[in-house]
Amino acid sequence: MSDDASPQVLIAGNPNCGKSTLFNALSGGSAHVGNYPGVTIDRTTARLQLGSEQIELVDVPGMYSLTASSPEEQLALDALTESNTRAVICVVDATTLERGLYLPLQLIESGVPVVIALNMMDAAARIGVRVDTERLSALFASPVIPVVATKRRGLDALLAALEEQLELRSAVARPEVTYPAELETDLATLAPVIARWRPQTPASQHRVFALWCLLSLGEDSLRGVPDDVRNAVGSIRRAAAERGRNLDLEIVSSRYVWLDHAVAETCSLQGPKPSWSERIDRVLTHPIAGISIFAVVMFGIFEALFAGAEPLIGAIETFTGFMQGQAAAVLPAGVLQDLVVEGIIAGVGNVIVFAPQILMLFLFIGFLEDSGYLARVAFVIDRVMKGVGLHGKAFVPLLSGFACAVPAVMATRTIERRRDRLVTMLALPLMSCSARLPIYILVVGTVFAGQSLGWFSAGAVALFSMYTLSVLVTLAAAAVLRRTVLPGPAPTFILEMPPYRWPSAGILWINAWRRLRVFLVDAGTIILAMTILLWALLSFPKSAEVSEHYARERTQVLRSASSQTTKTEALQALEAREAGEQLAQSLGGRFGHAIEPVLRPIGFDWQIGVGIIGAFAAREVFISTLGVVFGIGEADEENKPLRQALREARHADGSPVMTPLSGVSLMIFFLLACQCMSTIAVVKKESGSWKWPVFLFSYMTVLAYLASLAVYQGGQLLGYS
Amino acid sequence: MKRSLVDLPLGQHAEIASIDCERGLSRRLMEMGLLPGTRVRIVRVAPLGDPIELRVRNYSLSLRRAEAAKIAVRPEGAV
Numbered sequence: 001m002s003d004d005a006s007p008q009v010l011i012a013g014n015p016n017c018g019k020s021t022l023f024n025a026l027s028g029g030s031a032h033v034g035n036y037p038g039v040t041i042d043r044t045t046a047r048l049q050l051g052s053e054q055i056e057l058v059d060v061p062g063m064y065s066l067t068a069s070s071p072e073e074q075l076a077l078d079a080l081t082e083s084n085t086r087a088v089i090c091v092v093d094a095t096t097l098e099r100g101l102y103l104p105l106q107l108i109e110s111g112v113p114v115v116i117a118l119n120m121m122d123a124a125a126r127i128g129v130r131v132d133t134e135r136l137s138a139l140f141a142s143p144v145i146p147v148v149a150t151k152r153r154g155l156d157a158l159l160a161a162l163e164e165q166l167e168l169r170s171a172v173a174r175p176e177v178t179y180p181a182e183l184e185t186d187l188a189t190l191a192p193v194i195a196r197w198r199p200q201t202p203a204s205q206h207r208v209f210a211l212w213c214l215l216s217l218g219e220d221s222l223r224g225v226p227d228d229v230r231n232a233v234g235s236i237r238r239a240a241a242e243r244g245r246n247l248d249l250e251i252v253s254s255r256y257v258w259l260d261h262a263v264a265e266t267c268s269l270q271g272p273k274p275s276w277s278e279r280i281d282r283v284l285t286h287p288i289a290g291i292s293i294f295a296v297v298m299f300g301i302f303e304a305l306f307a308g309a310e311p312l313i314g315a316i317e318t319f320t321g322f323m324q325g326q327a328a329a330v331l332p333a334g335v336l337q338d339l340v341v342e343g344i345i346a347g348v349g350n351v352i353v354f355a356p357q358i359l360m361l362f363l364f365i366g367f368l369e370d371s372g373y374l375a376r377v378a379f380v381i382d383r384v385m386k387g388v389g390l391h392g393k394a395f396v397p398l399l400s401g402f403a404c405a406v407p408a409v410m411a412t413r414t415i416e417r418r419r420d421r422l423v424t425m426l427a428l429p430l431m432s433c434s435a436r437l438p439i440y441i442l443v444v445g446t447v448f449a450g451q452s453l454g455w456f457s458a459g460a461v462a463l464f465s466m467y468t469l470s471v472l473v474t475l476a477a478a479a480v481l482r483r484t485v486l487p488g489p490a491p492t493f494i495l496e497m498p499p500y501r502w503p504s505a506g507i508l509w510i511n512a513w514r515r516l517r518v519f520l521v522d523a524g525t526i527i528l529a530m531t532i533l534l535w536a537l538l539s540f541p542k543s544a545e546v547s548e549h550y551a552r553e554r555t556q557v558l559r560s561a562s563s564q565t566t567k568t569e570a571l572q573a574l575e576a577r578e579a580g581e582q583l584a585q586s587l588g589g590r591f592g593h594a595i596e597p598v599l600r601p602i603g604f605d606w607q608i609g610v611g612i613i614g615a616f617a618a619r620e621v622f623i624s625t626l627g628v629v630f631g632i633g634e635a636d637e638e639n640k641p642l643r644q645a646l647r648e649a650r651h652a653d654g655s656p657v658m659t660p661l662s663g664v665s666l667m668i669f670f671l672l673a674c675q676c677m678s679t680i681a682v683v684k685k686e687s688g689s690w691k692w693p694v695f696l697f698s699y700m701t702v703l704a705y706l707a708s709l710a711v712y713q714g715g716q717l718l719g720y721s
Numbered sequence: 722m723k724r725s726l727v728d729l730p731l732g733q734h735a736e737i738a739s740i741d742c743e744r745g746l747s748r749r750l751m752e753m754g755l756l757p758g759t760r761v762r763i764v765r766v767a768p769l770g771d772p773i774e775l776r777v778r779n780y781s782l783s784l785r786r787a788e789a790a791k792i793a794v795r796p797e798g799a800v
Contacts, residue, residue: 065752069745098778099754219744248744252751269779287768379783383769386785392772492746492788493772494753497781 007084008056009048009162012076012107013091014100015062016372016498018119021507022091022149023059026159029510031059033518041072042518051163055086064099066106066212069220072418077212080112083200087113087165089158094124094131094146095499097267101259104140108174110212111205113165114142117158121146123499129269136266141174150504177258183250186236187211193232197225214247277372277499284376294380297373298399301364305357305403306434312356320349338539339532347531350618351524354406354678358519361400361407362512365414368396370503374414375495382493388475389482391415391491394424398474401431405679406523409686410515420491425686426696427478429679432470432671435619438637439670440466442623446643447663462664466671473672473703485695519682526681534617534677538588538610538625546585550578572633580631588613589629602669602708603662605651615675622670661720665712673704726761726792727773734762735794742791750792754778761794 011026013019024031027046034043044059060076068074079085090104108114118124118131137144143161147154179187190210194201201209217225217233240247263269283289324341331337368374374396382392390398393415400408408428415421444459451458482490557570583589592610599609607629614625623642627635630645649657674680674697683693715721723738737759740747755761755777764781765774774783 064749067748067752096778096780099780102752102754215748248748248751249756252748253756256754256756281765285765285768285774290768375783379767379772379774380769382785383767383771386771489743492749493783493785494746494749494788495772495783496753497774497783499781 006056007053007086007166008045008058008082009086009166010058010060010079010088011091012060012088012103013062013119014064014093014096014103014496016496017062017091017093017100018149019062019091020059020511021504022089022117022119022147023057024507024510025149025152025155027057029506031514033514041075044514050159050166053166055166063103065103066110067215068222069216070418071221071223074222080107080110081198081201085112087115087162089115089117089162091117091119091149094118094121094129095127097129097131098260098263098269101140101263102255104142105175105177105255105259108140108142109177110208111174111202113168114140115158115161115165116140116142116144117149117154118144118146119149121154122148122151123501129267132266136262139175139262139266175258175262177255179254180250182240182245183247183254186214186240186247189236190214190232193229197229211251215251280500281376281497284373285380290376290380294377297368297377298396301361301396302399302402304360304364305400305407309356309360309403313353316349316353316355320345320353323349339535342539343532343535344528346535347528350531350678351520351527354404354519355516357404358407358410358516359512361403361411362515363508365396365411366508366511367503369414370501370508372498372500375497378493378495379497386490386493388479389490390424390478391417391420392493392495394420394478397424398428398431401428401433401474404433404435405429405431405676406519406682409679409682410519412686417491419486419488422687422692423478423481423486425683426481426485426692426699427474429674429676429683429696429700430470430474430477430672432467433619433676435676436466436670438620439622440667442637442643442646443658443663443667445637446646446658447660449643451660458660462667466667469668470671519685523678523681523685526684527678530677530681531617534588534614536587537591538583538586538614540586542582543585546578546581550574550581573631576628576633577631579628579633583610583625583628600651601713602705603657603659603665603712604669605649605657607649608657608666612669612673612675615670616677618678619670619675622675659721661712661715664715665708668711669704669708671704672700672707674700723793723795726763726775726789726794727786729763729794729796731763731766734760734797736797737761738793738795740792742788746788747791753782755782755792760797 011019011023023044023046026048031044031046034045041061046057048055048057058079060079061072063073063076066077066080068077080088088107090107092100092104094100104114104116116137118133124131131146133144133146143165145154145158145161147158187207187210190213191206194206194209194213195203198206198209213225213229213233214236216222217230218237237247284293324345327340327345328337331340365374368377374393377395378392381395385392385394394412396414397408397411400411405428408431409425412421412424412428415424440463444462448458448462453461553574554571557567557574560567562570584593589610592606592613595609596606599605604612607626610629611622611626615622623635623637623639626646627633627639627642630642630649632639632641632645635642646658647656651657680693680697683696684690687693724735726735729735737755737757739757740750740755742750759777761775761777763773764776767773767783772783772785773789774781775789
């Protein structure tokens with residue numbers, strides 16, 4: 001920000017050029033993750049001592065050019081023109097110089113001091129690329145430093161060159177790209193308009209801004225560009241089009257003519273892609289072998305998230321339970337104890353319980369991305385995703401949705417365009433996540449126990465149907481969202497296929513850890529607050545009448561002559577029943593009663609209504625809330641008394657609440673409803689506004705209600721019960 | 722003789738003649754180095770038939786057939 005006086009150095013580069021590796025090597029992994037204002041893109045920064053000066057190193061998202069048409073792309077130019085930006089380190093992959101030098105050329109043209117870090121020099125040397133760095137440096141009028149970021153080679157030279165660039169206060173010599181004379185006339189026409197727009201910008205840079213405007217403006221969603229600049233650009237473009245000129249082509253090809261010349265003069269390129277990378281690709285994108293390996297890798301990720309994270313999640317839950325026990329023992333019984341035990345500790349538990357899956361998923365994605373396989377995953381599966389208007393890169397997040405929507409929503413970051421990210425983020429909570437499974441098991445065990453459909457058990461058929469349905473609904477939702485709420489051109493698929501590389505374990509770990517930390521702080525706060533709110537909703541007001549009644553019963557039990565064990569059992573039963581009655585009296589309980597008329601048409605009663613309210617904390621909480629509602633105490637999905645209580649529950653007219661039909665209706669409701677505050681919290685964090693999580697919750701709840709209504713009413717019409 | 726990039730046989734070198742797609746897309750392709758006169762060849766087709774992978778300026782780029790169809794090429798050796 002320009003009001004922040006501390007000088008900053010940007011680190012920019014193409015995707016896959018090793019930019020983040022270099023950033024981490026320079027910062028020693030001590031980075032701060034924030035947000036760029038107005039867009040949900042991480043702004044990773046680190047402090048760096050350079051000679052006598054302390055500078056802030058800013059990791060700019062990977063890009064191929066400064067040209068922008070969306071606010072996300074615009075932030076690179078914004079960062080570049082901030083008044084405290086003193087220099088840019090432009091990282092270039094030495095194996096792709098013929099394209100990779102376009103970005104540094106554009107940066108140097110813009111007038112900011114640039115140091116070119118020629119990365120992966122070892123890989124380049126292996127495939128026979130030789131670069132005359134001195135000559136290249138002279139042509140670009142900027143230092144060119146060969147580095148190998150993964151091996152920390154060349155970093156000292158890079159920092160020395162950077163220090164020298166920072167001392168240069170005067171205008172530096174710049175390479176001059178020759179643009180066609182007609183274009184120069186257009187630039188001269190535009191320059192005064194630019195001068196009015198950016199009075200602080202030195203006159204020497206008006207021409208560069210004019211170039212940027214001609215290339216970027218038109219059909220864009222950029223912010224802060226005044227109308228007179230737009231109008232001037234519009235009329236220049238129209239006049240050019242009338243004369244058959246293509247301004248974009250003129251600008252870009254003039255630059256490439258200059259670049260091709262520079263590359264020819266300084267580099268000897270032998271050309272072919274490293275043959276082993278080619279050989280790996282032959283297997284990994286082979287029609288049979290490629291798809292088989294793809295399936296195995298995806299299944300491995302799925303299995304790890306689903307089953308592999310289980311022991312860790314169990315351990316965290318045990319630990320949370322232990323802490324709750326400790327707190328209950330230390331604090332006197334009462335509201336404070338309940339707040340600490342059921343509000344705060346439970347809330348913190350609700351946040352950290354996601355840590356294993358988030359870490360695992362980001363380690364996997366980091367590995368896939370850095371090794372180059374993620375691009376192949378998208379390449380192999382894009383055909384399928386295209387059908388529903390999604391990008392090939394949406395596949396991994398969608399698949400992860402089977403385990404948990406929270407890390408899956410975070411994983412949509414690999415998708416470039418905001419619109420494509422949002423569609424994926426808003427559809428994937430419909431994937432049947434692992435928290436829905438206990439509910440299916442409870443319902444199936446209650447209403448389908450021992451029944452069969454042909455060769456299969458009715459429960460297995462029901463479970464299979466739920467998972468199939470979730471996939472179909474998710475894809476359909478994506479297709480519908482793309483056509484209605486987020487209309488726009490189908491995602492284009494222009495994806496570089498980087499050569500295969502072995503990722504560095506340290507970098508994978510740093511990145512996964514950073515993601516987790518951001519989640520814990522940002523989404524964690526919301527989850528904690530919501531847990532406390534829900535606790536209050538289901539605890540207050542307390543009925544004095546109920547307390548007194550149970551106090552009397554307890555005294556009676558204690559006075560009775562039965563054995564100690566019988567007494568303890570009787571007291572536990574009383575406690576469970578009291579909790580149930582108190583819950584019924586609470587705001588949440590009353591709300592459950594109040595919405596019963598709405599729930600009846602889909603086959604539920606007020607008790608299930610209270611369970612649904614409790615389940616907003618997390619779907620599986622539905623079961624423990626039902627345990628309390630039915631006065632059973634602690635319960636899980638295999639709990640026999642809970643199943644029994646559900647089977648015996650009756651509507652006012654005496655008909656059973658849980659029938660196979662209402663069971664299916666309940667499963668469908670939980671499949672489709674957004675009964676998960678953590679998903680809401682993470683969508684808020686990743687989309688940057690409350691608008692999208694509110695929309696997500698509303699559309700999923702309406703969808704769930706309508707589907708359950710159709711199932712229950714339709715089923716009754718067809719004579720099922 | 723001009724042809725579309727999708728009609729180019731696998732492995733055959735060609736020169737880009739023109740790019741005629743929507744502006745944002747053609748600008749993106751041009752900035753990634755696909756310009757009239759640039760040599761290009763198709764190195765691979767995805768297992769399900771789409772997208773395709775190109776080799777251009779010593780790097781690999783994949784794009785969908787629908788987009789590749791808008792890139793006109795002159796196969797090398799053809800007159």
